[in-house]
Every structure is written in structure tokens, then in C-alpha cells.
Amino acid sequence: MVSEYNNPRNRKFYFIIAIIFVIVTLIPMYVLIIIAFAVPSQTVAAYYPPLFPSQFTLSNFIGAFSGYSSILQAAFIKSLITATIVGALAVALGFHASYGLSKMSNRMSALIISVLFFSTMIPSLTIAIPISVSFLKLGLYDSALGLALAQELVVLPMTVFMITGTLQSLPKQLELQARVDGAGFMQSLYTVILPLAKPGIFAAFLLSWMMSWDEFTFAVILSPVHPTLPILIYIDSTARGNILFASAFALLVTIPVIIITLVLSKFIKGNYLTSGVTG
Amino acid sequence: MVKWRNDEWIALLLILPAVLYVLILAFIPALQSVYGSFSTLRAHNTIYNYQFVIGTFGLSPIVNTFIVTASALGLQFFIGFVVASLLSKPFKGREAFSAILFLPFGVxxxxxxxxxxxxxSSYGGYANTMLKLLGGHAIDWTGSFGTSLLITVLADSWKNTPIVSLILLAGMTTIPPDLYSQAMVDGAGTFQRFFRITLPNLAPFIAIALMIRGISEFNIFAIAQDGLFPHPLLTTMTYSLFDIVNPHPSYASATILLAFVLIFAFFVMLYRSRSSKVS
Structure with a gap:
């Protein structure tokens, strides 16, 4: 790059700024971990909790699990089912739509992309309330399937953009070859395109899964009686005032997502997110 | 891409499910919300709901939403630019650095x-422990408007700045380094290079980041609802009006939210189209 960056003094400067950002990023994670693992008298029960607690315990987790096991289990399973439906549906709808988009005239695909893009502008709260009224009539209210159907709206446009970006990067010759050899449209889609696009589809699935796992707005309105994990945390931290359990649950919610984020950081470059809009 | 006869029709069929999905689950409920906001349980074509909402909450939810959105966007773009410029330079440990900075995205x-x-916290808490160690006085963080705004914006930015950095970084990699070296030969300073080269070339990426984050900021809900921001916002007002038996007042509030989001999106698109004409 430019010669200025090779200057050792500048390099040191960049490094120091980078370290500061890393520390600021890690402090909240650190607080979450010590509240989950340190004895309560040194964290939430202390008026001025010490920055470096000295006694650690697993009893916060054991307490959260044993005292709440049935509620926690139900919330965990509900989150898991909902997120998996959201991810699977997103990939199924998104993959076909993306492939269709790649076969359309530019004007038509631009129109469809803008319809999808426009749907992301509608606030979840604005549509969650009419949806809750309809779901109540349809018997989908408070169910994992109903919640998944609503959360799908948050992830579907993004999934289409991501998979579209993946499809654009595939070599065109292979598909052409398959068609010349007599493969039909759908056959070449499943036997040639699908295997090639797997990494991008997998990344889209993980991202959708993760966004559903974290989703709050639809979950609090459409599924308040049998809550998902984020809503359980919300109820514990506000209504029940149980910060300790909320923190233990929070760590439980965070661990799988952190793992997914680390996996995704290889897949997700900014251009994935922007390809549908700039491309 | 490869095109065969009838492909366009099959392509359309592949896209149809995704498009129908957002039409049925996003656009129709949004229209229901807008239509419902002008009805009550007894009357139609009335602005009673709006009078009720404004009469009960005043204009502060609208003003607060704007203040939170503007502050959060300001902070996220400032840090986003700093982080993206850091990451666009080669330095030791850049990979690890970007992995750590990306972590909050998964929380x-x-x-x-x-x-x-x-x-x-309102009483005690880690920030107050720090203040005491430094010899200051404890602060009731959620007590005043200014401090609750500060902690809300900090929490929101901690989680969401990575996505801004990521998009800006993707944009920075598209700027040819020659532009910078030439500008340096011509004697342009750091700030001049930022405002004359980086900013104009990044316009489409800034627009995308602004769109994604701006819409989310108008919809900031979970953080405020959990008690960090005890003052009314458009979202928390909508939620507090939410009632399945009589959802009409919440429809009015939700429609105001929708209107502001759409106006915001319109201005971002205006900025994008104008900036693309210049470059």
C-alpha cells in the first residue's frame, strides 16, 4: 500500500488504536462471563462489584438449570426449532429465488430485488401486531411454526442477496456444458449449481439460523406465553428481576452464536451483504 | 448467464414463492396496520387513534427516536470509519484483530x-466501581435523559458497529491505492485525502450501511425495552399500546414508525442517486 503505512511510527500508532478497540470490545464479554461464573456476592449482589472477582462457582448455572429446568428446556427447544425452520425455509426459498433471478432480464430482476429490499424497510413492530391478530385466528399464535414464519421476513431478503452473490461467482461453463449435454433446467440446477453453491448456501443458513436465535421483536409479540430464549432472558432481567439467571441464560444463548460467528467470519465479507444492492 | 427457451418462465416460477411470501407476510400486514390506524372498534375513517396516541404520549416518542437514531448513527459511522481504515492497512495480527472486533455481531x-x-446500573454496577476507583462519584446511569441516551447508544453501537465497519471496509478495498499515492505526491494531507477521495468513492457503500443501520435504529426496541432507555420511543410506545383485543391505537403508533422509516429510506436513496451522478 501507500508508503506512509510502512513508517514504523505509524505502524505502532495503528497497533495501539487496534488494541484499544479490542479492549473495549472485550470488556462487555468479560462482564458477562464473570457474572455467570463468579459467586453472586462478588457480582450482582455487590453494590460496587469488584472488577476482578476472586471466587468462582458453577452454582449460578446449576441454580438456573435446576430451578428452571422445565421452562429453560422448553425455551431452548422452542428457539432451536424456530431457528432451524427459519434457516431451512430461508435457504429453500432463497436458493430457488436467487437462481431464478440470475436467469431473468436485468429489468425484471431489479424490480424483484427492489420488492424484496422494500420489504426490509417495514418495521417488524408494524407488521407483528396485525400478524399476531391473524395468527390468533389461524391457531399459529405462540407456536414455533408461526414465529418462524414471521422471523423469515427478517432473513429472506438477505438470504436472496447472499446466495445471488454466490451464484454470480460460479463458473458459467459447467452449467452450459450440462445443458448442452441435455440436462434440463431443474436438473442442472440441482446437480450442477447446488453442489457448487453449497458454501454460500451454508453461510446463508447459519446467518438466518443465528438471526432467528437472537430475534426479539417478533418473538415478544407472537410468542409471549411459551417464550424463546431471548424472551426468557428479557423476562428474567426485567419482570422477575433475576439478573443472575438472566446472565447465565445469556451466556447459554451467546455460546452457539459466537461459534457460528467465528465460522461465518470466513464466509462473510462485506461484499456478500452488498452484492444484491450494488451488483 | 446461459439462456434457453422457456427459461424465463421457469425462472419466474422459482422466484414466485419468495415474492408471494413477502407480499403476504410483510406488505399485506403493513397495509392492515395503516388501514387499521384509521379505524376504531366502532368507526372507520377517523383520526381518533392518532389523537389518542399523541394526546397520551405527546411528541416525545418521535423526538426521542430521532435523537437516539442520530446519535447512534454518528457514533457507529465514526468508529466504523476508524476501524475500516485500520483494517484496510496491513499490520501484524490484523486477522485476529478483525475476528475479535466481529464478535459482538454474534451477541x-x-x-x-x-x-x-x-x-x-442505576445503583452501583461496574461503571460506578470504576468511577469510585478513579475517585469520582457514582452516577445513576438510567436516571437522567443524557446518561440513559449515552448508555443506550453505547450498547447499540457496541453490537452493531461491526456491520458498519465491514461494509465500509468492503468499499475501501474497491478504491485503487494509486489515487492515494497520487494525492500524497500532490501534497494532500490525511483529512483532505479522506474528504476528497475516501468519502466520495465510498458513497454507495455509505448509503447501504446508512440504510441498514438507520432503519434498525428507528426500530431500536429490545435495548430500550430492557430498561436502558426508560423514555418513550416510537417502538416502546407501540409495544405498550399493543393489545390483541383492540389493536387500533397501536396501529396508529406503528404507522407513524413506518412513515418515518420510509421517509428516512427515501432520503438515503436520494443521497445515493445524487452521489452516483457526481462520480
């Missing part, structure tokens, strides 16, 4: 709210 919004509530 659920409600978890972020819980953590920041533990740090910035």
Missing part, C-alpha cells in the same frame, strides 16, 4: 442489553 441484542445494564 444477541437482548444479551447486549443485559450486559450493559450490569455495567451501567
Amino acid at each position: 444477541a441484542t437482548i444479551v447486549t442489553a443485559v450486559i450493559f445494564h450490569d455495567i451501567f
Whole structure:
């Protein structure tokens, strides 16, 4: 790059700024971990909790699990089912739509992309309330399937953009070859395109899964009686005032997502997110 | 891409499910919300709901939403630019640095709210422990408008700045380095290079980041609802009016939210189209 960056003094400067950002990023994670693992008298029960607690315990987790096991289990399973439906549906709808988009005239695909893009502008709260009224009539209210159907709206446009970006990067010759050899449209889609696009589809699935796992707005309105994990945390931290359990649950919610984020950081470059809009 | 006869029709059929999905689950409920906002249980074509909402809450939810959105966007873009410029330079440990900075993206919004509530409590808490160690006085963080705004914006930005950095970084990699070296030969300073080269060339990426983050900021909900921001916002007002038996007042509130989001999106698109004409 430019010669200025090779200057050792500048390099040191960049490094120091980078370290500061890393520390600021890690402090909240650190607080979450010590509240989950340190004895309560040194964290939430202390008026001025010490920055470096000295006694650690697993009893916060054991307490959260044993005292709440049935509620926690139900919330965990509900989150898991909902997120998996959201991810699977997103990939199924998104993959076909993306492939269709790649076969359309530019004007038509631009129109469809803008319809999808426009749907992301509608606030979840604005549509969650009419949806809750309809779901109540349809018997989908408070169910994992109903919640998944609503959360799908948050992830579907993004999934289409991501998979579209993946499809654009595939070599065109292979598909052409398959068609010349007599493969039909759908056959070449499943036997040639699908295997090639797997990494991008997998990344889209993980991202959708993760966004559903974290989703709050639809979950609090459409599924308040049998809550998902984020809503359980919300109820514990506000209504029940149980910060300790909320923190233990929070760590439980965070661990799988952190793992997914680390996996995704290889897949997700900014251009994935922007390809549908700039491309 | 490869095109065969009838492909366009099959392509359309492949896209149809995704498009129908957002039409049925996003656009129709949004229209229901707008239509319902002008009805009550007894009357139609009335502005009673709006009068009720404004009469009960005043204009402060609208003003507060704007203040939170503007502050959060300001902070996220400032840090986003700094982080993206850092990451666009080669330095030791850049990969590890970007992996760590990306971590908060994987922490659920409600978890972020819980953590920041533990740090910035009304009484005691980690931030106050720090203040005491430094010889200051404890602060009731949620007590005043200014401090609750500060902690809300900090919590929201901690989680969401990575996505801004990521998009800006993707944009920075598209700027040819020659432009910078030429500008330096011509004697342009750091700030001049930023305003004359980086900013104009990044316009489409800034527009995308602004769109994604701006819409989300108008919809900021979980963090405020969890108690970090006890003052009314358009979202928390909508939620507090939410009632399945008589959803009409919440429809009015939700419609105001929708209107502001659409106006915001319109201005971002205007900025994008104008900036693309210049470059």
C-alpha cells in the first residue's frame, strides 16, 4: 500500500488504536462471563462489584438449570426449532429465488430485488401486531411454526442477496456444458449449481439460523406465553428481576452464536451483504 | 448467464414463492396496520387513534427516536470509519484483530442489553466501581435523559458497529491505492485525502450501511425495552399500546414508525442517486 503505512511510527500508532478497540470490545464479554461464573456476592449482589472477582462457582448455572429446568428446556427447544425452520425455509426459498433471478432480464430482476429490499424497510413492530391478530385466528399464535414464519421476513431478503452473490461467482461453463449435454433446467440446477453453491448456501443458513436465535421483536409479540430464549432472558432481567439467571441464560444463548460467528467470519465479507444492492 | 427457451418462465416460477411470501407476510400486514390506524372498534375513517396516541404520549416518542437514531448513527459511522481504515492497512495480527472486533455481531441484542445494564446500573454496577476507583462519584446511569441516551447508544453501537465497519471496509478495498499515492505526491494531507477521495468513492457503500443501520435504529426496541432507555420511543410506545383485543391505537403508533422509516429510506436513496451522478 501507500508508503506512509510502512513508517514504523505509524505502524505502532495503528497497533495501539487496534488494541484499544479490542479492549473495549472485550470488556462487555468479560462482564458477562464473570457474572455467570463468579459467586453472586462478588457480582450482582455487590453494590460496587469488584472488577476482578476472586471466587468462582458453577452454582449460578446449576441454580438456573435446576430451578428452571422445565421452562429453560422448553425455551431452548422452542428457539432451536424456530431457528432451524427459519434457516431451512430461508435457504429453500432463497436458493430457488436467487437462481431464478440470475436467469431473468436485468429489468425484471431489479424490480424483484427492489420488492424484496422494500420489504426490509417495514418495521417488524408494524407488521407483528396485525400478524399476531391473524395468527390468533389461524391457531399459529405462540407456536414455533408461526414465529418462524414471521422471523423469515427478517432473513429472506438477505438470504436472496447472499446466495445471488454466490451464484454470480460460479463458473458459467459447467452449467452450459450440462445443458448442452441435455440436462434440463431443474436438473442442472440441482446437480450442477447446488453442489457448487453449497458454501454460500451454508453461510446463508447459519446467518438466518443465528438471526432467528437472537430475534426479539417478533418473538415478544407472537410468542409471549411459551417464550424463546431471548424472551426468557428479557423476562428474567426485567419482570422477575433475576439478573443472575438472566446472565447465565445469556451466556447459554451467546455460546452457539459466537461459534457460528467465528465460522461465518470466513464466509462473510462485506461484499456478500452488498452484492444484491450494488451488483 | 446461459439462456434457453422457456427459461424465463421457469425462472419466474422459482422466484414466485419468495415474492408471494413477502407480499403476504410483510406488505399485506403493513397495509392492515395503516388501514387499521384509521379505524376504531366502532368507526372507520377517523383520526381518533392518532389523537389518542399523541394526546397520551405527546411528541416525545418521535423526538426521542430521532435523537437516539442520530446519535447512534454518528457514533457507529465514526468508529466504523476508524476501524475500516485500520483494517484496510496491513499490520501484524490484523486477522485476529478483525475476528475479535466481529464478535459482538454474534451477541444477541437482548444479551447486549443485559450486559450493559450490569455495567451501567442505576445503583452501583461496574461503571460506578470504576468511577469510585478513579475517585469520582457514582452516577445513576438510567436516571437522567443524557446518561440513559449515552448508555443506550453505547450498547447499540457496541453490537452493531461491526456491520458498519465491514461494509465500509468492503468499499475501501474497491478504491485503487494509486489515487492515494497520487494525492500524497500532490501534497494532500490525511483529512483532505479522506474528504476528497475516501468519502466520495465510498458513497454507495455509505448509503447501504446508512440504510441498514438507520432503519434498525428507528426500530431500536429490545435495548430500550430492557430498561436502558426508560423514555418513550416510537417502538416502546407501540409495544405498550399493543393489545390483541383492540389493536387500533397501536396501529396508529406503528404507522407513524413506518412513515418515518420510509421517509428516512427515501432520503438515503436520494443521497445515493445524487452521489452516483457526481462520480
